[in-house]
Amino acid sequence: MSTLVRHDWTRTEISQLMNQPFNDLMFQAQTVHRQSFDPNQVQVSILCSIKTGACPEDCAYCPQSARYDTGLKKERLMQLEKVLEEARDAKAKGATRFCMGAAWRSPKKKDMPHVSAMVREVKAMGLETCMTLGMLSENQASELADAGLDYYNHNLDTSPEYYGDIITTRTYGDRLETLDHVRSAGMKVCSGGILGMGEKQDDRIGLILNLANLPGHPESVPINMLIRIKGTPMENMDDVDPLEFVRAIAVARIVMPKSYVRLSAGREQMSDELQAMAFMAGANSIFLGDKLLTAANPGEGKDARLFERLGINAETFEVDESNGHSDEQVEESLLSAVNDAKTDKFFYDATK
Numbered sequence: 322m323s324t325l326v327r328h329d330w331t332r333t334e335i336s337q338l339m340n341q342p343f344n345d346l347m348f349q350a351q352t353v354h355r356q357s358f359d360p361n362q363v364q365v366s367i368l369c370s371i372k373t374g375a376c377p378e379d380c381a382y383c384p385q386s387a388r389y390d391t392g393l394k395k396e397r398l399m400q401l402e403k404v405l406e407e408a409r410d411a412k413a414k415g416a417t418r419f420c421m422g423a424a425w426r427s428p429k430k431k432d433m434p435h436v437s438a439m440v441r442e443v444k445a446m447g448l449e450t451c452m453t454l455g456m457l458s459e460n461q462a463s464e465l466a467d468a469g470l471d472y473y474n475h476n477l478d479t480s481p482e483y484y485g486d487i488i489t490t491r492t493y494g495d496r497l498e499t500l501d502h503v504r505s506a507g508m509k510v511c512s513g514g515i516l517g518m519g520e521k522q523d524d525r526i527g528l529i530l531n532l533a534n535l536p537g538h539p540e541s542v543p544i545n546m547l548i549r550i551k552g553t554p555m556e557n558m559d560d561v562d563p564l565e566f567v568r569a570i571a572v573a574r575i576v577m578p579k580s581y582v583r584l585s586a587g588r589e590q591m592s593d594e595l596q597a598m599a600f601m602a603g604a605n606s607i608f609l610g611d612k613l614l615t616a617a618n619p620g621e622g623k624d625a626r627l628f629e630r631l632g633i634n635a636e637t638f639e640v641d642e643s644n645g646h647s648d649e650q651v652e653e654s655l656l657s658a659v660n661d662a663k664t665d666k667f668f669y670d671a672t673k
């Protein structure tokens with residue numbers, strides 16, 4: 322298998338990859354994975370909800386939509402000090418990237434100075450920064466890029482064909498436009514989707530096809546398994562076939578060979594064996610911490626035990642010379658991350 326980065330994948334090619342015998346698919350995915358990544362290393366991010374609930378959008382899977390009664394406690398935009406506290410905690414746990422999510426359709430003008438300050442201050446701690454704030458205009462994307470934001474997350478969620486069954490308040494085209502603004506502003510793109518929303522395999526193929534044929538592959542591709550939340554229209558969805566889930570990860574790995582594929586939401590309901598298979602299929606990033614925005618996630622102790630059983634190491638810092646830190650700051654961050662790992666801050670309760 323070649324790791325040539327292509328943007329001209331056809332539906333037939335992706336369908337053939339997806340439907341070949343499982344062992345052949347896994348072998349190809351693992352072969353591609355090993356050409357660009359250390360197969361025993363997983364990047365670790367921590368996600369923090371900086372503004373919770375009361376979202377005007379109608380994403381059918383989301384407990385934060387104001388349209389569904391999920392009993393979620395709404396919270397205003399978090400104060401900077403509190404965000405920094407959470408970021409410090411994330412770094413101490415071994416995260417290299419701090420992701421901040423706000424339940425907005427798009428940020429308002431008055432919000433921009435606050436979120437920009439968060440980016441600047443979190444970056445000054447030596448963490449990579451990521452935000453997900455909804456749709457962005459060209460100017461907002463530039464503002465965030467100027468503040469130093471490394472990644473912007475905006476998922477395609479599913480195929481264009483199935484999209485209208487999931488969200489009606491923004492279009493697939495709106496999403497692509499935001500991704501375009503993010504890329505044009507010079508930030509890295511984090512974009513993926515959710516499986517288990519009642520979509521067909523064809524929709525999973527359509528999602529991967531659209532991600533792989535973006536003008537630039539997202540540097541980070543989160544593949545989520547639906548977390549069924551009571552009160553949302555998706556609360557009674559059937560389980561997605563775990564092997565179909567792994568197939569989707571493997572195909573994403575093959576067609577986006579240089580991207581980090583994140584085994585994202587839904588790990589709480591996955592067995593260790595399923596997660597191990599997802600790593601084998603080429604997933605090499607996770608969210609750490611017992612909360613994913615508002616949903617449950619395995620605690621870091623559980624992940625540390627899993628990593629230990631699988632011989633997986635948490636990736637330490639990538640040195641990004643362009644992130645505005647002095648060499649000393651970068652070196653200090655690196656040393657601190659490496660030492661954190663060595664002094665078992667991440668693996669601290671691996672024996673419990």
Ligand code: SF4
Binds near residue numbers: 383384386426455
């Ligand atoms: S835009 Fe985001 S926060 Fe709002 S309902 Fe959709 S997924 Fe939830």
